[in-house]
Amino acid sequence: MGNPSLPPGNAVAAAWWRRLPWRTIACLVPALAVGLWAAEHRSLLVSGGEDLLAADRFWLLGALAATGLGWVAIACARQGTVLEPLPTGRLLATQFAATAANQLTPAGIGAGAVNLRFLRGCGLPLGRTSAALALYSLAESVGRVTLLLVLVTAFPHALRLNGLLPDGDALLFIGAVLAGGLLLVTLFLLSARRVRRFIRVFLATALTDARSLHLRPSRALALWGGSLAFPALQALSLVAVTHALGITVSAPHVAIAYLAATCLAAGIPAPGGVGSVDAALAIALVAAGAPTAAATSAVLAYRIVTVWLPLLPAALTLGALVRRKVV
Template sequence: MGDGPDRVGAGLRRPVFAGSMTRLLFGLATAAAVLVIGFLHRAAVDAGGDSLATADGEWLVIAASATLLMWIVGTLAHLGSMPLMPPFGRLFVVQMGASFANHVLPAGVGGMAVNMRFMRRLGMTRGAAAGAVGLNSLAGLVTHLLLLAGVVVAAPSAAASLAPRVHWSALVPSGTASAGIAAAAVLAVVGAITWLALRFRRRTRGHRFEITSHLAQDLRQLRAVLRHPGRAAALWGGSVSAPLLHTVILYAVLQSLGNPVPVGTVLLVYVVVSAVCALLPAPGAIGSLDVALVAALVTAGVPSTTAVASVLGYRLITAWLPLLPTACVLVVLLRRRII
């Protein structure tokens, strides 16, 4: 699935987060922080789950339909980035399998690997397949940044107040014991990130030429796509539709819980939060995105219980419910050697 944080992050971190140990440590650090916060706020999580159980089913159907549309627009984006034209249905099924891989591996690495294997099966060279995947990631990065800039220009006061005034304190309950546990979790995460940052500084020195080479290749591919209006429309249309559909899902879940937040506010919250969370390579941005969305929604005026329930519903529809069917699709693709 064309998840915003995954595609944005993939465009920035392709060589840097190559090590599996690095990805594992980052994912574990983020997951540990989320578990600690969830434990400290287990009453709010339980209340949010109860609220979600009474949600309006019609709005949830809209959210589920938007999730299905995300696979379709992801298929269109890949069609625009590829120099050949595979069957749409087969490419759509591959995107379903890629969405499962994205929820297992961080930074969109899983989905990129699935799509590269599919392109290789179609007869494309390794370089051509990597170029197509890189172009798709670059388009996702560019459209997300343009959308972020557009939202900031349209609502500068709201955007300026969102980041510095996010109620992170709402995530840390009062009390000496709770504060001590939260502080320990934060120190553990900061320590892990600092250690990894020092490793990245040494490692990225050897990758500077590789990064420049990848970027030049992606720009050449982008120039070639722009010469074909059909491919350009598919690539850019699919890329810009992904964050908009995520916004629709979150908006529909909020509406289902009886909290009519303006759609512009939801768009601002999602675009800003997903751009920030793309810097944390958690699998499917699970953990970092959840915590940040709750905090941003509370800042936007949503009650904390409703904010937790909304993020739970958003995750349930976009990640957890599709997990089993997309895993089955991936297994079938592997057994039939489609990827």
């Protein structure tokens, strides 16, 4: 018998709705989103693919290897954010799957959501999973900036910025806008009692966990080693791509260009950094000494190797993890 409170037609519709394989449908969503994304960017894919066909295969394999090791570095850093041992295989698969989620959402929200669900599935409470995500973001940012400062100190003339940066008035305007935005956020936080209470509890949890993690040398090494290794491997991948295309810019200068571009573009909430990172990276490569056309080709090829080529396998992995209730 159906629900007597529902008319017969509504009861049939409700039963049909419940029988739909929602988890299977959810598994197909990432792959469908990737297909739509690829169709929208097909001209860029074709242009970059033509450059890769003429590139040196040895260096391209090196770029792929560095990209793959980057997921291992992320997995190590993620393990370093929690005291509990995480299942290694599922942790690594989750970081690979987060690649797809990250490219379809702005400001890394997709990767954060995938890792949040993964940690929750491992039995961690919401407060500690949020603290773990915040600690990873902080450590990765510190690692990236640290590498940039070390390389800039060692190679102070790597970037020729004459004519590439905005003039003084433009920089002053940008600074005023950022300061105004920061002031508005601060006033909002100070005026909202519930928000202040949430922030106090969150900071207390985050500081307690961070203190406990740094008392465990293995966790501290995983956190900071992975946070330094990931941007270094991404920079190494770009170095390999520039060598594959025959661009005559020294490896340290290319690495500085990558780190500077990603640091500058980090605050622009574009999905996967598409557009913001690409533009900043092209400008940085030109500042490092690459011709404009070669810099554009290198950015497209780098995107294909590190993002577009793994995108469909990552989306399928994400679907499989959703189906198995890992995330």
